[in-house]
Amino acid sequence: MTSELAEAVVDLAAVTGNVELIGGATSAAVMAVVKADGFGHGAVPAAMAALAGGATWLGVTSAAEALALREAGITAPVLSWLHGPYTDYAALAAAGIDVSVNTADQLHTLVQALGRAPSTTENDKKVPFLAHVHLKIDTGMSRGGAGTDGWPELVSWARKYEREGALAVRGVWSHLATADTSPIGVAAQAAAFAEAVAWARDAGLRPDLLHLANSAAVFTAPRTHYDLVRAGIAVYGVEPVPGRTFGLRPALTLRSHVTLVKRVPAGTGVGYGHDHVTARPTTLALIPLGFADGVPRAAGGRAEVLLGGVRRPLAGRVAMDQCVVDAGDLDVHPGDPVTVLGPGTHGEPTAADWAAWAGTNPHEILTGIGPRVPRRYARSKERA
Incomplete structure (x- = not known):
């Protein structure tokens, strides 16, 4: 292990293999979502592995x-999809980044920003930056996207600006709310999406890309695939549908080591508040990872780690920088390796396990691994 205290080892071969698996489940093109620093894996390395x-x-x-x-x-x-009134749309257009637009007002702001932007020069001819936009319709998520009352106005203005050469509408899209739990909900959103697309086409728009499916829908709702599927958590190897497996391989392993060992008698209180009191003589092992590093405080009292080849429970509350493992009668020494989470192939907990213990989802577990935990990039053969 290269870090003094801990490291997150990212298996880039797993990312590549997961994207290949996703691509094999659809005839549509695949968008790999690398937001939130690639779900905590590192945006640039994850992006390159996904493209591979x-x-x-x-x-x-x-x-x-x-x-x-x-x-x-x-x-x-x-495609970048969450912007405020102070977004530098000119910089995005200059870099060839597609932009999602939710409302007519946002579209006006974008066009005005490009109108004030300098032009590029090609063969001594001034060429203005041209924005490529994806219009988002809210089909039932009640989050981003135009509502049904705002969709006609957004479409009308987009068509006007497109005719004037200010932008090109490359896509129409929406986001599914229940693809992992409710086929009925997916069907309702798919119907609403089809109506929105028909409205856009009736207005004269001809987007190249229609996209609706997320990770769960890639495997469960082929009618939502259209031209492009957006895979997020599945890229990183977390199965997106509870209770079902599709062959994805988790890409991240969070590892640390024991820094201190002490033998304590029965009746010893551990950590803040002494929530945990030892029931018998036992060995406590200190691990230099806490909730600032992504070990969720809410998992205290339920979580386990892999120590000495077996799972052992955490004892007491997770602190900001450290946690304590009840090692029982294991022969433990400072420097012994600890696997906090990983693919599960060696008995270690997975991100899904931690999510269950903390009452959250694997997304929060992975993105919560803090920046002071260095990432090391490897491929499967290097992780034997």
Whole structure:
């Protein structure tokens, strides 16, 4: 292990293999979502591994995330979808980043920003930046996207600006709310999406890309695939549908080591508040990872780690920088390796296990692994 205290080892071969598996489940193109620093795996390495697996698009949340991909030399198409009134649309257009638009007002802001932007020069001829936009319709998520009352106005203005050469409508899209739990909900959203697309086409728009499916829908709802599927958590190897497996391989392993060992008698209180009191003589092992590093405080009292080849429970509350493992009668020494989470192939807990213990989802577990935990990139053969 290269870090003094801990490291997160990211298996890039797993990312590539997961994208290949996703691509094999659909005839549509694949967008790999690398927002939130690639779900905690590292946006740039994850993006490159996903592209190697056949992804042709990348998805991010913000302008900063999108521009960071370009600064790293990644030239693949990128869609950025969450923007405020102060977004630098000119910078996005100049970098060839596609932009999602929710409302007519947002569309006006984008066009005005490009109108004030400098032009590029090609063969001594001034060429204005042209925005490629994806219009988002809210089909039932009640989050981003135009509502049914705002959709006609958004479509009308988009068509007007497109005719004037200010932008090109490349896509129409929406996001599914219940693809992992409710086929009925998916069917209702798919119907609403089809109506929105028909409205856009009646207005004269001819988007190249229609996209609705997320990770769960890739495997469960083929009618939602259209031209492009957006895979997020599945790219990183977390099965997106509870109770079902599709062959995905988790890509991240969080490892640390024991820093201190002590033998204590029965009746010893452990950690803040002494929530945990030892029932018998036992060995306690201190691990230098806490909730600032992504070990959720809410998992205290239920969570386990892999120590000495077996799972052992955490004892007491998870602190900001450290936690305590009840090692029982194991022969434990400072420096012994501890696997906090991983693929599960050696008996270690997975991100899904931690999510269950903490009452959350694997997304929060993976993205919560803090920046002071260094990422090391490897491929499967290096992790034997």
